[in-house]
Amino acid sequence: MTRFISHSAEETEQFAEQFAKKLRPGDVVACFGGMGMGKTVFAHGLARGLGLSDEVSSPTFALVQEYTDGNIPLYHFDMYRVSDFDALYSTGFFDYLEQDGVLLIEWSEQIESALPPGAIRLSFARLDENTRELTIEGEGF
Amino acid sequence: MRILAIDTSSQSAGCALLEDGRLLGEFFTNVKLTHSQTILPMVQSLLDQTRASLSDVDLFAVTTGPGSFTGLRIGLSAVKGMAHALGKPCVGVSTLEALAWQFCGQELLVAPVLDARCAQVYTALFRWEGETLTRLEPDQAIPIAQLEQRLKNEKNAVFLVGDGAEMCYNMLNERVPLLRLAPPTMRYTHAGALALAAERAAGLGYTVSAEQLAPAYLRLPQAERELLAKQQSV
Numbered sequence: 001m002t003r004f005i006s007h008s009a010e011e012t013e014q015f016a017e018q019f020a021k022k023l024r025p026g027d028v029v030a031c032f033g034g035m036g037m038g039k040t041v042f043a044h045g046l047a048r049g050l051g052l053s054d055e056v057s058s059p060t061f062a063l064v065q066e067y068t069d070g071n072i073p074l075y076h077f078d079m080y081r082v083s084d085f086d087a088l089y090s091t092g093f094f095d096y097l098e099q100d101g102v103l104l105i106e107w108s109e110q111i112e113s114a115l116p117p118g119a120i121r122l123s124f125a126r127l128d129e130n131t132r133e134l135t136i137e138g139e140g141f
Numbered sequence: 142m143r144i145l146a147i148d149t150s151s152q153s154a155g156c157a158l159l160e161d162g163r164l165l166g167e168f169f170t171n172v173k174l175t176h177s178q179t180i181l182p183m184v185q186s187l188l189d190q191t192r193a194s195l196s197d198v199d200l201f202a203v204t205t206g207p208g209s210f211t212g213l214r215i216g217l218s219a220v221k222g223m224a225h226a227l228g229k230p231c232v233g234v235s236t237l238e239a240l241a242w243q244f245c246g247q248e249l250l251v252a253p254v255l256d257a258r259c260a261q262v263y264t265a266l267f268r269w270e271g272e273t274l275t276r277l278e279p280d281q282a283i284p285i286a287q288l289e290q291r292l293k294n295e296k297n298a299v300f301l302v303g304d305g306a307e308m309c310y311n312m313l314n315e316r317v318p319l320l321r322l323a324p325p326t327m328r329y330t331h332a333g334a335l336a337l338a339a340e341r342a343a344g345l346g347y348t349v350s351a352e353q354l355a356p357a358y359l360r361l362p363q364a365e366r367e368l369l370a371k372q373q374s375v
Binding site: 085086089090091092094095097098099100113114 | 152173175209210211212258259358360361
């Protein structure tokens with residue numbers, strides 16, 4: 001388990017960039033924690049760490065954003081509105097698991113029982129207005 | 142009658158050209174490449190290598206599901222596009238039935254199984270008696286445990302085939318002694334078998350237009366569908 005205390009959005013982004021360098025194709029990063037935790041800046045850092053030069057935006061409306069302009073593709077999901085198996089199926093989630101990319105899944109609470117066994121769990125907790133505790137659980141972390 | 146068959150419904154992808162029961166050519170791949178990037182070049186190669194032209198195709202066949210959400214849409218889109226442009230009819234075949242057709246002419250039971258994830262499979266049950274195929278179970282999404290219940294009382298050998306076959310065989314073979322695993326050359330969906338299934342269906346009049354062709358996604362039972370979030374399942 002890895003714990004990191006971030007004091008700013010910049011620190012979260014830098015931490016994500018370093019974290020990304022340990023990821024391998026096929027890894028699934030499941031995010032837990034509500035809104036305003038810094039998940040979007042984390043996604044920016046993660047994409048940069050994977051060597052991607054695409055512009056990262058929130059997948060809330062698209063459900064999934066694909067970033068492929070770099071070394072390892074990143075598939076960025078937002079499961080906020082996904083609540084049953086059929087909805088999950090029709091995001092193409094199971095097909096993305098077969099691709100050799102990294103999956104970053106926001107609102108993993110929604111699909112917890114469908115996460116693959118080896119998923120890396122990333123939890124965000126709010127300590128005060130600007131301070132966040134990030135916890136990473138998974139093999140090698 | 143010339144049939145061009147396309148399958149991108151599960152892990153593998155392939156296409157085949159069949160003329161009056163004779164397989165003229167077949168292409169099969171099972172690698173982690175996106176079907177959307179491989180299927181049309183595959184069709185082009187098949188046509189080139191068999192010296193055939195797309196305009197010679199009389200009927201298009203495609204697996205309509207169950208299977209991968211993205212995969213089904215890729216295969217259906219490709220077939221709809223070609224059939225619509227050429228004004229030719231189509232036949233949609235259940236992915237599970239196409240898998241069963243790989244055993245055409247045998248005397249045995251076939252249980253096609255596709256991995257539906259989360260310990261679920263898409264499955265059905267068929268009996269081949271020579272040229273006669275009988276469907277014993279409809280296409281269903283069921284937990285693997287239920288598949289075990291279904292198969293363990295069978296008095297005859299049951300052949301598992303499909304992208305979930307090896308997984309199910311490894312999980313169940315000790316408790317279901319008459320379970321058999323299709324050999325590697327027959328384990329995944331082959332477009333040649335799909336073309337044979339489509340030929341028979343077309344003979345029975347089951348053709349549709351490109352516009353009518355539709356995917357057949359299988360829905361899970363209500364109880365299974367809602368158990369996604371962990372706190373709900375406790």
